[in-house]
Amino acid sequence: MTDRVKALTKPSHGVLATRLSAAAAPVEGSVIRTDGDGLVEGEFTVMSSDFDVPVYYAKPAAAGDTFPVVLVVSEVFGVHAHIADVCRRFAKRGYLAMAPDLFARLGDASAFASLADLMSEVADLAETASGSP
Template structure:
């Protein structure tokens, strides 16, 4: 089964879906190793490799009530009182790209925590077909479960060297949508950065609200980083969100969008053909500056 990008976005917030065939390359066995098969062809020459020397980096277990969920943690070694950033993955889970992004934040001085938010529903790395991954795993993840898991991640980070007064969240694609929602959920956040996360959509029992519905509940300002050539998130959707933010509460009015005119969806995903080096680098600088501007540094 093959879906085009617009069809996939209509279901859930995902990257383009002509990625039905299995991809050549390594699959991850543990968090942060290899890449998810359903992500499509690997562009190895552009994938950024951030070393872990000087960092404590690897898998940890996060208690959530009577359960635990795995997460990839990266932080400067031997330091405490660190600002915290939660890194929310695409639909492909915590593979090498997300782990590398966490290490980039660690090199900027953060305790970065990338939780595997699909663990109860399935393992994204085991899927070679986008449609099956969406239907069998991603579509079954309740937004309420994500918020509860992220609350537990913040608790864990504070207990393991993080400063709860300097907490932020950022996420890509599916994680970008969750970034908006978590910024409306958690009063502990100072700032949020959403990378091309869906803003509107059909409301369901598991996804009862979308970012445009929670504008007046935002508790931290959000920077939205979007591509003007994203065929799954039209500029009209961004414009409607901008209009809603302008009429929202203080955190909403402080939120901003940066749209890169020629960038497609997933322009930061350096392991994919959608990667665009210049917008990705500019957006990364803006992400760090946004956190600093709002006290999450």
């Protein structure tokens, strides 16, 4: 292993702390909304076992049916306005962007009153799935 690879695989605690602090900070600024001009966007479903997984997509409206594909993976809150906007931004650059709602079978995360309530529910589900008492 080269020194350069070692440096990449061992982040300093200061850098990690800075990254975590930035991630935990409240979001400020205005909401970005990319318009759908020149795009085709919508939803379809993909069958996974016994469940139809909803998938949001956006692609250029330009002639042709072959585009490079980007899979946009959401966080626990599913496919919300920001994730759809990320798809539209990729589509504006010539990609077919798709965002499957990977957590849809577990319910609507936005329906929880607080992040703490949601995390408690996720912990309970993980405990049940692992067979822990």
